[in-house]
Amino acid sequence: MRPEAAPADRQADAVSFIETGGLGGDVAQRIDTHAASIFLVGDRAWKMKRAVHLDYLDFSRLELRKAALETELRLNRRTASALYIAVHAITSDVDGGLALDGEGRPVEWLLEMLRFPDDARLDRHIAANPLPPAVLRRLGDRIHSFHASVEVSSSPGAALALLEVIEGNVSSMRKFPDILDRTLVRDLAGQHRTLWRSLAPLLEERRRMGRVRHGHGDLHLTNIAMIDGEAVPFDCLEFSPDLATVDVLYDLAFLLMDLWHYGCRKEANLVFNRYFDLSPEDEAGLPLLPLFLSMRAAVLTHVLALQAQGAGNKELAAQAQAYLRLASELVEPVEPRLVAIGGLSGSGKSTLAASLAHELGRAPGARIFRSDVLRKRLAGVAPETSLDESRYSLAANAQAYGLLRSLTVDALGHGHSAVADAVFARQPERKAIEAVAGDTGTTFTGIWLATEEERRVERVLARTSDASDADVIIARTQSAYAIGRLDGWVSIDASGAFERTLEAARLSLRLI
Structure with missing residues (x-):
């Protein structure tokens, strides 16, 4: 009988268990991100948090990975209850053999999700399928109802929290001078700071109105899927309540910006107007949209630049540059x-x-x-x-x-x-x-x-x-x-x- 390794040492064993049929079938595809691995097996997708410790998240210990997956399950059921099924343990018996939900002690944790076709993701779906107005209206309804149901933040400092995001975006974009034009980044930073100074009182007023809430946090097209004819948001920002607790219009802005980026401008306008039609309390928040839209484009700018640099991928670099140009355009005034x-x-x-x-x-x-x-x-x-x-x-x-x-x-x-x-x-x-x-x-x-x-x-x-x-x-x-x-x-x-x-x-x- 060989001694059992410590749980923290066994993530590689858990991956090997999965890739050799431990989840009841062959792995059709493995998708790795900076913080997670997703294994597609049959009609299921299984997510494992990677044992990493980054500036903004810590999954280095087994109990932290379990807690993160349980939080992910709970938060994503707010918008996609049919997709998110359960958290499971990969367990080790006394001989060190692994099993799914066995009687031994857990050595890794997995989130079980319903798998959907690759082309159901909205960023891919819209390339071949126009989105019917009725679907877009229902998506606006879904997001508005979601925002109405989630936790309201009463903590002061909404304006300062947004400034921190602005400065974080600028700092992240400056790390990629070989990909992102330094002059554009500098000018965009100045425009964001100027807008922030003029809008800070409104940001605080909206916090007092209850418009700062624990939202989705990552509502771009990659995180919305067409499921049974409906556009369903999934994969919310689960690792940081602070980053996900934002003005509801900043939450909405990610979707509007990304639709605009993909050339779906009529669709973006439809969702925008539907949301505002349902939400009279947000009419006064209209001045925030140019800054919010531009900030969301800046987020994807540095995320894609990081991915491009790591993989040496020119296509990803071009996408990052396109989002940077969009971020700049979105804060340029246009005569009404x-x-x-x-x-x-x-x-x-x-x-x-x-x-x-x-x-x-x-x-x-x-x-x-x-x-x-x-x-x-x-x-x-x-x-x-x-x-x-x-x-x-x-x-x-x-x-x-x-x-x-x-x-x-x-x-x-x-x-x-x-x-x-x-x-x-x-x-x-x-x-x-x-x-x-x-x-x-x-x-x-x-x-x-x-x-x-x-x-x-x-x-x-x-x-x-x-x-x-x-x-x-x-x-x-x-x-x-x-x-x-x-x-x-x-x-x-x-x-x-x-x-x-x-x-x-x-x-x-x-x-x-």
């Missing part, structure tokens, strides 16, 4: 503009707004203020909840249009473009939204969608799960409205194919 889209029910206002907003202003595109959604906000219900007729009185209409104008003024004042989406059937309503542009010194374009009644009725009948409560009767009744003079608004025939409507609108906005 206001676009108002009017038309009777079924004319296609909201469809057009969603197709234009990503092209307006700075990332992630224009904030869309839709009167139908704001009416539901005033009633305290979800956007798709139907309202009774009392919510459509003249007084209620005035309140909804008033909120639309107020939010538009705020967005423009923060340097973000806005799209006002409402019927605007009355000339005073059109004049009032034009006045917002005049008061804020913003370029204004009004677009009126002229649409035949039968085409509008057809579209109203085709709606499912929409914020509008308009039915066929309302659509037909509106045909009798006296619209009056459009006075400078661009009138577009929207009765035909949407592609023609979009082209005409883009032409009027000088986007083509």
Whole structure:
């Protein structure tokens, strides 16, 4: 009988056990990161924490690795309960033989997860599959609900904590002068610090509002998977509660930035607007987005640069450089503009707004203020909840249009473009939204969608799960409205194919 080695000495034995079929099958693939190894076996993925001690994590001892995996299981079940199954022990008997969950003492720990196809990861999925708007809306809903459910931080120092992240990013990027342009890094550092100084009071105010929470922490496309037709966040930042306890908009910003990076700009804008539609308390946080988006790009810049240097990989180096350029672009100011889209029910206002907003202003595109959604906000219900007729009185209409104008003024004042989406059937309503542009010194374009009644009725009948409560009767009744003079608004025939409507609108906005 040979003496049993100390548990800390047996990680290599545990790896050998796995790779020789110890988990009930051959290892199809092994994936190594700086802190973990993942073994793909059949329909399962098994994660082992590597016995390492880095500046920001310590997995050097067996009990620390066990605790880390238990924390990872608990935290990831918040967003991906079907993927994360259990923590298991690799045990050693008295003769030193290894088994999974045997009767001997543990020498290593594994996290069992459900395996999904490699191309289900969102960074790979989007290369071949466009993401349907309904999936993106549900992803926005999922993230908003997640943020509403997680632990709120009451600790002061939100602004200083963010400054530490900024300085950490700068320090990390400076380690790779052969990969990352030193002038870009220097200039980006200065822009981040300048923005931080102007935004520090807002950061603290949002902490007092309860908007700093224990979020996902690592919400880029690599950590979201398409599972049964849904975009499911997984693999959260589990090793440091401090790093994961952030402003909810900083958590969201990782996803928005990465969608923007991958060229999915319309998709990024849709998720952005859906989240804000559901979260009125975050409207005042809009000024934070340029800094948050840029910081998230900076994170991936130095992470990829580290990987590129370690592997001598030119492709990874090019990716790091692309994220650095994006980080710089995201903090550059862009002149905001206001676009108002009017038309009777079924004319296609909201469809057009969603197709234009990503092209307006700075990332992630224009904030869309839709009167139908704001009416539901005033009633305290979800956007798709139907309202009774009392919510459509003249007084209620005035309140909804008033909120639309107020939010538009705020967005423009923060340097973000806005799209006002409402019927605007009355000339005073059109004049009032034009006045917002005049008061804020913003370029204004009004677009009126002229649409035949039968085409509008057809579209109203085709709606499912929409914020509008308009039915066929309302659509037909509106045909009798006296619209009056459009006075400078661009009138577009929207009765035909949407592609023609979009082209005409883009032409009027000088986007083509």
